[in-house]
Amino acid sequence: MYAEERQQAIAASVARRGRLSVTELAADYDVTTETVRRDLTVLERAGVVRRVHGGVVPAESLAMIEAAVAERDSSHAMEKDRIAAAALALLPEDHGTVLLDAGTTTTRLAALLPRDRQLVVVTNAVPVAARVAGLPQVELRLLPGRVRRTTQAAVGSETVAALGSLRADVGFVGTNGLTAEHGLTTPDAEEAAAKRAMVHAARRVVVLADSSKLGVETMTRFARTQEVDVLITDHGIGHDDRQRIRRAGVEVVLA
Known part of the structure; x- marks a missing residue:
């Protein structure tokens, strides 16, 4: 040939x-x-x-163009609900600080925050902020930056700089793709920079990703697999993917 x-x-x-x-x-x-x-x-x-x-x-x-928030919210909705519920077990104790990334699953988590626990919530996501702004037990800190229409997340140098001065107990991060070999990826470079800064600002990094994101690589990597402490996903994860991610030192929680 x-x-x-x-x-x-x-x-x-x-x-x-x-x-x-x-x-x-x-x-x-x-x-x-x-x-x-x-x-x-x-x-x-x-x-x-x-x-x-x-x-x-x-x-x-x-x-490909990123899906709009409304479209992504309806995709794998039941799995995202279970993942968000499972993430509650990893919240810090009273007066802890939580970073919530933009994403449909992190927004679900925001809606489930317990009413009997005082938390500081730091986010760059307009939908997350809208969910928690009226909660009396939450001190909301909204990160600065330009808001992307696609994901409704604040991005840019101001966002990254603000995250650089923070230290949170736990960061809940979303991703467009995750492979054990290459790490966590997202299509937009500015959003990747904000996510990267979140990973570095959190003492413990928890990734919320339904199984459709596993084995996928998009344009820009924002974290290596070894930088993640916990992955919460659904039972659709393949056995090989689960083993490879665990070998990278990540705890895998199935919701």
Whole structure:
């Protein structure tokens, strides 16, 4: 098979099957991994595929527009409800400080905060702030920054700088993708910077992610898997994913 024919076949296979690893492609076409990497470089330059850690995905899977908040809120709703409820067990004691990231699951958690516990809640998310602003037991601190329309999260240098001076007992963080090898990712660079600052500001980092986010890599990494203390997800997580994440030192809680 000529290189051009193999490259066309690889492009078709990736489009049909989604993410594929370099070793899988080398076995499929009986060539070395170095040959596959050269083919993928050609295809990426042509805009057909996008290289990710250890493999390749269709270009459109990383270039896609983020779903609006209302659309994301209706996706995997039951799983998100259970994940938010499970997260209550990891809240700090009275007068603790909680960081709540933007996201549909963190917003659910905000709605479930116990009425008998005094908490300081720091967030960059407009929906989260709206949920807790009227709660008498919560001292709300809203981070500064430009609010993104897609996620309704404050981002930018002001957000990152404000987080740099904070230290929270626990941070509840959302993610668009998580793999044991590459870590936590999100499509927008500014939102990634805010999430990264949250991870660094929290003594304990808890990721709230339904199983559809696992095995997914989007454009920008904001944390390595080893920086996470706990992952709360649903029973849809695959056995291999769960084992790899646990080997990275992360406690996996199934809700």
